[in-house]
Structure formats: structure tokens, C-alpha cells
Amino acid sequence: MAHISVKVDGTAYEDEVEPRLLLVHYLRDRLGLTGTPVGCDTSSCGACTVELDGASVKSCSVLAVQADGGEVTTVQGLARDGEWTPLQRAFHEQHALQCGYCTPGMIMAARDLLRENPDPDADEVREALEGNMCRCTGYQNIVRAVLAAAAASEEVTA
Amino acid sequence: MIPPAFDYARPTSLDEALRVLADGGEDAKVLAGGQSLLPLLRLRLAFPELVVDVGRVPGLRGVREDGDTLVIGAMTTHHEVVRDPLVRRHAGLLAAVTRTVADPAVRHRGTFGGSLAHADPAADLPAAVLAMDGELVVAGPGGRRTVPAREFFVNYLETVLEPDELLVEVRVPKADGWGFHYEKFHRVAQSYAIVGVAALVRRDNGRIAEARVGLVNMGATPLRATAAERALAGCDDTQAVARAAQSAAEGTQPPRDTSGSSEYRAHLAQVLTRRAVLTAAGMG
């Protein structure tokens, strides 16, 4: 067993974990944060994307022990006092989901893009989401949602 | 899926890392960004007894200049390589190639050195470092040795690295004044190349003075298209380049799989070499 201390969605945790425990299983099975799903076994689908120390990662491809001392943000840590972020709102308003399985990962990957490039065009959105698969929507509304969120955030800061 | 059980060590100095690796012997495995190793563990295709996480060993990350050479720390992430101003200025090919590796989340974790140590012939960076005549600096119990990229890759997923050795940095000659281009042929955005061609071209008086061509996925190791490189020297128009590119697959043994036959890959190598060289030479 290994000892880890990690902050998840603003709460500090101390835990004993097996070294082989994947971060996604730590989040889901130990902390009960089931908002982050597992979609594949090949690190390809991006459904499990979270932020580790400010950068998007596939939480199925990181060990919990590697997050020791770090800070994790999941899709469940985005809303403030029940208030969605512009990105979450845009996914809702633009119908960017059907089954919703890919949505947490899409939102976390899109956050990563908007942090680096607050005003992307549609091609840049598609490229930034290349590691995230959606089997329902055909991606059109996902791209629309990210563009809408970028526009909404600009209004807020303008 | 859940990886098999293993012990875990997280050394905080290079000396400690080398000691832990030496003690672990054949059953120890280095963990860098984990973007190749963790998928293998999850699919239970690897069973190390000890995983040595070198993520907190200081001094292995970042890019610096050493005269005419660029030195890239093994633990520099793909994300950092793409954005690094020194890489962009002096080794633009590496930034261009790394941009095509996987997707943003994988590039945040995956490392330059990990990609080379993993030695997948379908990976993009090994062929690029080979084309740049890079050298790999390896630390072991007996000190350091420097291995030219031409000698580093031995076979499919196999390098000259011993189990008790660590790749610490990669030295590439600055390619100031060289044109470069990477042609990656793949069907799905984030996937590996069916074939890739990394080209560096130096021009003199409108002619190609020297061309270096690295091939991805054309054999069990990354390869140089030596015959095409020879034929490209002196070429001064697109037709001459097209003729020279026809020897791009000479001496290669491309794999066959669901993405294509060996013959198809040989054809791709020719087409992509022509495109990559023409663009690198500014003749496209």
C-alpha cells in the first residue's frame, strides 16, 4: 500500500492505495465521484478526462499514486453553488449530448482548450477534442457548444 | 481493466533511481508519462514486479542549448516540446512531429524520452530523432554513455537500453537553415501513422544540397530512406524529386496489418517522401 494526499474538487483527501489503482477508479470507487466515467480500455475515448494540476489527463491512464501531492478537478467540481459554468450551460443549451457518456470528458477537454485559446474557431475546437469520442451526436452540437461557451465567456469578461 | 499488482518506487534523485533499477533487475520497469506503459499494464501485456516512477527525479525535464546542440530532457512532455521556443527555433521538425502525436491529454503526460525508449516503429518521434542525427544520453550504474540514434533502436519495442539504465536526455544538432516537414498518413485523428515521413532539407543555390528522410512504420525499427537521400542530393525541380522519392522504400521491410499490405506501405513511403521533401524544400 502507498500513502497519497490529493485534493479533489477542492477537498483534501489522505488515503492508502494499492500502487496499481488507476486514478479513475480512485475517484469513482473510493471517493464516490462517479461523474467521471470509464469508456474504453485503450486510453483512446477520453470519457475519463479530468484535470490534474491544471492540465487535462485521461484518468484511466494515470495511477492514483502519480497524483500524490496534486490537485484534481473533475466535472463535478466545476459548478459553483449549483451554478453551471458557461461551458456546462452551453452543452445543455446547444444539445451537445444524447446519452451523455462522453460529456464529462468533452467538457474537461474543452476547458483545456479555452484556457489556452479563449477564442477558437471550429477547426481548432475539433482538433482540441481529437482525443474524445462521441458515439451519439456526430460532434456538430459539441463543436457548437464550445464555440457558444467561448462567445459567452467573452461577453462576461468584456 | 485493472493492472496486475506491482511494487512502486518513486525516487527523488537520479542516483536513487539508478540504484532502485539496479536492485530491481529484469523485473523492474521505468514509468515516465505512462501513456504507453499503463495501457500495456491494463491489458495485462506486461507484468513488472516493480514500477519505478521517475516523474519526480529532478533535472530530466526541459530544453537547453549547448553550443550547436539542443538538449532535450527525457521527461520533457510532448506538450512542452510543441511549445518550447528553443525547439521551435532550432529543431522545428520535432515540434511539427510532436504536434501529431496522440491528443492533448496524452501529450500532457507522455514524454519525449518515453516515446524513444518505448521504440514503437509506428511512433512518430523515433524516426524524427533519427532524421535529425540525434544522440541519446543514457545513465547507468557505470556512468553515462552516448548512443547515436542510428544504433539506439534494435528491434520492435527494443533498444540498446539495459534494464538498469535510464535515458536521461537527447542531443540534437541545431537544424538552423534546414527546411522541414512531416507527412503522417493515418485514417483517424489521434491514431498512429500507417506510414510517416519526416524530412529535413538543406538547399544551396536552388538545389537540394542534402536531404535526410526518416521513415515511420516501415520496418521493425525507425529507418532512414538512405537510397532516396542519396538520390535527392542535387535535385533542382519537382520532377527530379519525384524520381528520387521512388527509392524511398528501398531496403525496408514494411509490416502488413489491417491498415494495409507491405506493398501499400512501400507505395505510401514514396508518395509521402515526395510530398515531405518538396514541402521541406519550399518547392511544393
Ligand SMILES: Cc1cc2nc3c(=O)[nH]c(=O)nc-3n(C[C@H](O)[C@H](O)[C@H](O)COP(=O)(O)OP(=O)(O)OC[C@H]3O[C@@H](n4cnc5c(N)ncnc54)[C@H](O)[C@@H]3O)c2cc1C
Ligand atoms: C491514445 C493514444 C494515442 C497515441 N498516439 C500516438 C501517436 O500518434 N504517435 C506516437 O508516437 N505515440 C502515440 N502514443 C504514445 C505516446 O506518445 C506515449 O507518450 C509514448 O509512447 C510513451 O511515453 P511515456 O512518457 O508515456 O512513457 P511510458 O508509458 O511511461 O513508458 C514507455 C516505455 O518506455 C520506458 N521508458 C520511459 N521513459 C524511459 C526512460 N527515461 N529511460 C528508460 N526507459 C524509459 C518504460 O519503461 C516503458 O517501457 C499514443 C498513446 C495513446 C495513449
Ligand code: FES
Ligand atoms: S476510459 Fe480513459 S480514455 Fe477511455
Ligand code: FES
Ligand atoms: S452523447 Fe453519447 S457518446 Fe457522446
